[in-house]
Amino acid sequence: MKDIFAGLDRPDWAIEPEDACERAGAFIRQVLDDSGLPNLVIGLSGGIDSAVSAGLAARAVGADRVRGFLLPYATSSAASLSDATAVAETLGIAHETVPITPMADTFLADIPADQRVRRGNVMARCRMIVLYDRSAAHQALVLGTGNRTEALLGYTTMYGDNACALNPLGQLYKTEVRLLSAWLGLPRSVLEKAPSADLWEGQADEDELGFSYAEADRLLHEMIDNGRDAAALAERGFAAPLVERVSTRVRAMRFKRQGPPVAVMPGRPDPDRDGGPR
Incomplete structure (x- = not known):
């Protein structure tokens, strides 16, 4: 088979x-x-x-x-x-x-x-x-x-x-x-095929990122899913420059993973978070 x-x-x-x-x-x-x-x-x-x-x-x-x-x-x-x-x-x-x-x-x-x-x-x-x-x-x-x-x-x-x-x-x-x-x-x-957003001729995701998706996935799984710090990641063989580069991106791009921040005002509950109309 x-x-x-x-x-x-x-x-x-x-x-x-x-x-x-x-x-x-x-x-x-x-x-x-x-x-x-x-x-x-x-x-x-x-x-x-x-x-x-x-x-x-x-x-x-x-x-x-x-x-x-x-x-x-x-x-x-x-x-x-x-x-x-x-x-x-x-x-x-x-x-x-x-x-x-x-x-x-x-x-x-x-x-x-x-x-x-x-x-x-x-x-x-x-x-x-x-x-x-x-x-x-x-x-x-x-x-x-x-x-x-x-x-x-x-x-x-x-x-x-x-x-x-x-x-x-x-x-x-x-x-x-x-x-x-x-x-x-x-x-x-x-x-x-090589991963590409095809936004311009010859564009390739991994060229822009500076590392492969396979490398990033292994590191992100340990860093994010398993919560390992830089020292623990180094013990597992991850190069310090890669760890720094990826962790910096994850922190810097947090805003893309969230909705726009909204100023909180008194007496204005969030209906989606607080149970909605009764």
Whole structure:
């Protein structure tokens, strides 16, 4: 029997794909039921995160209730589009293409070409504008695609790719998302390609971060999940510069993982935290 996980990092702490799928599926069904809406929409980038999120949703509520959107910019790679299409066809979900070039270029005209992060953020936010508009058209919630690794490192655009109504991947490291991709039977091209937000030509996540997702996941699991300090991490073989770099990012990007701080006023209870209307 073929080992579907061959060549993949599978640490002993990784949540088993079947268990992750079951938990994520129950979560998706519960949130959708609570919303009163019947459907889900998702942006399909051709990357592994959106592929796995779509796969979990299709299994949880049925492919007929999930709609994918391909949202290319003029510089998006042809491979990203073909991989996104392959994912939709593999899962049997409806999909359509909505180029964001016209709307993005209106903003990008005033942003210098060498300001790649600013330009990439504009593209990410334009994509979310389209998704939220299409969610209204299809009586749907926007399905998130961000994983735990990206959230802890702050490798995400606020109100862009991190905007969603629900996120089944938010507690799963990139390592676990890769295992889920294999378990779900998604196209191998999605699993094997280098991670990239495809925001500019040649962009690669790990080049920008300066370390691999596998390295980050092992460290973050020990640092965050197991609560180990720098000395304990050093004993486990983690290099001090990597520990410092990652811990600094985690602290600095905390604001991306929380809602906007709100000034507390007397006599103004939070209905969502304090029980709501009686």
